[in-house]
Amino acid sequence: LSPGLxxxxxxxxxxxxxxxxxxxxxxxxxxxxxxxxxxxxEKSGICKIRPPADWQPPFAVEVDNFRFTPRIQRLNExxxxxxxxxxxLDQIAKFWEIQGSSLKIPNVERRILDLYSLSKVVMxxxxxxxxxxxxxxxxxxxxxxxxxxxxxxxxxxxxYERIIYPYEMYQSGANLVQCNTRPFESEEKxxxxxxxxxxxxxxxxxxxxxxxxxxxxxxxxxxEPTEEDIEKNPELKKLQIYGAGPKMLGLGLVAKDxxxxxxxxxxxxxxxxxxxKEEPVGPEAKVEPASPRAYLEGKEELRHSPEPxxxxxxRLRRSHSNSQFxxxxxxxxxxxxxxxxxxxxxxxxxxxxxxxxxxxxxPEIPKGIWRCPKCVMAECKRPPEAxxxxxxxxxxxxxxxxxMADSFxxxxxxMPVHMVPTELVEKEFWRLVNSIEEDVTVEYGADIHSKxxxxxxxxxxxxxxxxxxxxxxxxxxxxLNVMPVLKQSVLCHINADISGMKVPWLYVGMVFSAFCWHIxxxxxxxINYLHWGEPKTWYGVPSFAAEHLEExxxxxxxxxxxxxxxxxxxxxxxxxPNTLMAHGVPVVRxxxxxxxxxxxxxxAYHSGFNQGYNFAEAVNFCTADWLPAGRQCxxxxxxxxxxxxxxxxxxxxxxAACPEKLDLNLAAAVxxxxxxLVQEERKLRKALLEKVGRTSVEPCKNLGGLRGGQ
Numbered sequence: 001l002s003p004g005l006x007x008x009x010x011x012x013x014x015x016x017x018x019x020x021x022x023x024x025x026x027x028x029x030x031x032x033x034x035x036x037x038x039x040x041x042e043k044s045g046i047c048k049i050r051p052p053a054d055w056q057p058p059f060a061v062e063v064d065n066f067r068f069t070p071r072i073q074r075l076n077e078x079x080x081x082x083x084x085x086x087x088x089l090d091q092i093a094k095f096w097e098i099q100g101s102s103l104k105i106p107n108v109e110r111r112i113l114d115l116y117s118l119s120k121v122v123m124x125x126x127x128x129x130x131x132x133x134x135x136x137x138x139x140x141x142x143x144x145x146x147x148x149x150x151x152x153x154x155x156x157x158x159x160y161e162r163i164i165y166p167y168e169m170y171q172s173g174a175n176l177v178q179c180n181t182r183p184f185e186s187e188e189k190x191x192x193x194x195x196x197x198x199x200x201x202x203x204x205x206x207x208x209x210x211x212x213x214x215x216x217x218x219x220x221x222x223x224e225p226t227e228e229d230i231e232k233n234p235e236l237k238k239l240q241i242y243g244a245g246p247k248m249l250g251l252g253l254v255a256k257d258x259x260x261x262x263x264x265x266x267x268x269x270x271x272x273x274x275x276x277k278e279e280p281v282g283p284e285a286k287v288e289p290a291s292p293r294a295y296l297e298g299k300e301e302l303r304h305s306p307e308p309x310x311x312x313x314x315r316l317r318r319s320h321s322n323s324q325f326x327x328x329x330x331x332x333x334x335x336x337x338x339x340x341x342x343x344x345x346x347x348x349x350x351x352x353x354x355x356x357x358x359x360x361x362x363p364e365i366p367k368g369i370w371r372c373p374k375c376v377m378a379e380c381k382r383p384p385e386a387x388x389x390x391x392x393x394x395x396x397x398x399x400x401x402x403x404m405a406d407s408f409x410x411x412x413x414x415m416p417v418h419m420v421p422t423e424l425v426e427k428e429f430w431r432l433v434n435s436i437e438e439d440v441t442v443e444y445g446a447d448i449h450s451k452x453x454x455x456x457x458x459x460x461x462x463x464x465x466x467x468x469x470x471x472x473x474x475x476x477x478x479x480l481n482v483m484p485v486l487k488q489s490v491l492c493h494i495n496a497d498i499s500g501m502k503v504p505w506l507y508v509g510m511v512f513s514a515f516c517w518h519i520x521x522x523x524x525x526x527i528n529y530l531h532w533g534e535p536k537t538w539y540g541v542p543s544f545a546a547e548h549l550e551e552x553x554x555x556x557x558x559x560x561x562x563x564x565x566x567x568x569x570x571x572x573x574x575x576x577p578n579t580l581m582a583h584g585v586p587v588v589r590x591x592x593x594x595x596x597x598x599x600x601x602x603x604a605y606h607s608g609f610n611q612g613y614n615f616a617e618a619v620n621f622c623t624a625d626w627l628p629a630g631r632q633c634x635x636x637x638x639x640x641x642x643x644x645x646x647x648x649x650x651x652x653x654x655x656a657a658c659p660e661k662l663d664l665n666l667a668a669a670v671x672x673x674x675x676x677l678v679q680e681e682r683k684l685r686k687a688l689l690e691k692v693g694r695t696s697v698e699p700c701k702n703l704g705g706l707r708g709g710q
Contacts, residue, residue, distance in 0.1 A: 011430040013423070014577050017540055017588040019048045027052055030477035031488040031623055034525075034599060038625065044588045045604030046540030049597040056595065057473040059531055060458045061398075068453065068508065069395050070443035078514055078574045079433040080557040086436060087559065088116040095167045098379055100368035106159055109146055112437040117144055118156060119164050128165055132157070166360055170376055332372070333357040348375035398508065398615070401445065405510030405613040408442070412511070417534070417612050422591055425611050426537055429512050430576055445508030446515065455481055455504055456531045456617045478597070480504040480529060480619040488663055490622040493655050498646050504619040509536065509610030516574050516607050519546065521645045523603040523633040524620040528592070533614025535591040539577050543603035545585050552583040574607055602629040624669035627652075631673065652677055
């Protein structure tokens with residue numbers, strides 16, 4: 001079971017967040033009311049506000065003109081631990097693919113084998129050799145939650161040896177060790193190891209958008225040419241003459257191989273890879289790359305040679321009076337060129353290896369493309385691409401997106417959309433997000449800028465005449481276009497274009513479309529209003545647990561944070577609330593229904609998903625009580641070397657310079673912040689003077705202005 005999951009791995013919903021129902025009197029002062037509920041609400045990180053029943057703003061979006069291109073979300077790539085597993089599967093699939101095999105993940109006890117967890121448990125138990133020596137494979141099976149008494153341990157050992165062990169050897173570099181040993185005496189050992197032909201990750205795709213996905217499409221193996229193909233094609237036929245039989249694929253001389261040497265009119269070129277300068281032939285012979293001249297001479301001789309070029313192994317050309325050389329293929333490991341029918345040519349770098357010199361050895365020449373240990377290592381060590389969402393290719397109207405979303409949900413649950421219980425959708429969402437075998441893809445119209453597409457609330461911008469009802473809502477403090485610029489709000493004092501924070505964003509959701517764990521820029525507040533549609537499910541973590549959440553995510557998925565240290569700033573990572581709760585992180589939840597607000601407090605992590613087709617709008621805002629948090633945030637950003645959206649110091653100075661524009665509460669908070677700011681600046685300038693010495697006093701006096709947000 002995943003940590004914190006209930007019996008059968010079911011999701012256990014966290015406790016509910018606080019819900020507030022203001023009276024009309026309380027509702028008339030939005031920021032005052034939020035300040036009033038803050039002592040209770042901020043302990044949960046998020047809260048829900050139900051406006052008075054007859055507060056119902058008209059939906060102002062021009063439905064016919066609203067067109068957008070959504071993002072694509074593959075659910076199991078959102079969850080951090082599942083993404084680590086999928087990245088591992090991609091790496092191991094790539095490892096086998098570039099050696100000419102494909103990966104099919106076996107089923108054990110009617111469930112797909114979690115190769116990542118098997119690899120991790122084996123490593124934690126002391127490694128493959130130690131487990132074999134102590135006969136502890138049954139314990140490995142037990143740790144992977146398989147039932148005892150079915151001899152599953154030995155089955156896991158077989159799968160590990162066949163699929164994972166060769167990959168782990170590549171990762172450790174053990175197979176790159178140079179050795180001069182003879183072929184394995186025991187053929188039994190070779191026979192045990194069979195390269196598999198296994199297709200990549202099995203997946204379940206939803207109907208209409210199953211072509212989407214970030215993960216690489218694996219190479220399809222070329223079909224092998226038949227005798228008839230070879231007879232019909234003179235080029236293939238010519239190659240058959242020079243080739244050393246159908247098993248010599250690795251040498252690049254078989255018709256089936258698409259990476260053939262360039263051909264000229266007289267036949268194929270077999271460029272030599274080494275020059276042997278001295279008479280003795282053997283492991284002591286000095287080997288170095290062929291010069292272009294030697295290559296040309298070798299090519300000339302090849303044209304007239306009656307023998308297949310592969311038989312010219314390690315034969316010195318004594319007829320040449322200049323430096324003696326050989327057009328040869330020699331094994332990189334044993335430095336010999338005998339048994340050339342067992343010599344493999346790498347399709348990546350043209351190095352050669354005996355199949356019996358490889359670790360682990362291959363029983364026969366593999367079909368398809370083959371890469372040597374060096375090339376495989378280079379390919380597998382390549383850092384993963386940064387994870388993010390791709391855009392869909394289809395543009396939608398609200399109507400066409402709604403038709404797609406409702407059809408998908410009805411088909412998925414096999415019942416009318418409004419009949420599906422929210423608890424069922426929630427359980428299914430976390431099951432899909434945690435699954436390595438089911439690839440469900442959805443689309444989300446996220447972060448649509450209201451400036452460009454029009455807000456869901458009425459706006460008095462003079463573009464069209466508003467009705468009296470629209471006028472009322474256009475001026476309401478709960479209108480998300482108004483709230484950021486209320487008198488008690490701080491962001492209205494910033495002149496710079498921070499429309500990303502001051503102007504609302506729109507969100508068109510479908511079932512399972514998700515927003516990942518994040519906190520707002522500058523640790524500001526956010527407010528979200530659901531205009532219409534099915535509920536939005538939220539999870540929240542209070543600010544005092546923000547660092548704990550980050551630590552837990554980094555501890556459980558270090559691989560992701562190594563390649564993307566600022567992963568949580570990218571808004572692309574989920575972690576199951578049950579997992580966080582099992583590690584001591586307090587989490588709350590809520591279902592936000594149409595007509596309700598959700599507020600997130602400074603530095604409160606939040607995430608969630610949509611229950612179905614809906615339309616939401618959100619914006620940031622900052623109040624007097626946010627100012628200390630905003631200052632802590634830029635100190636935090638400075639340590640992380642992260643850019644700011646605006647200069648916090650400039651904001652404080654601007655407000656301090658125009659106190660008549662501030663209400664009393666905000667003026668008192670600004671005075672306090674300005675004092676802290678000046679003290680900090682004095683301390684830094686004093687330290688700078690001491691550091692540079694008295695000789696530089698004059699330039700230091702001219703250190704204009706305050707530090708920017710960096």
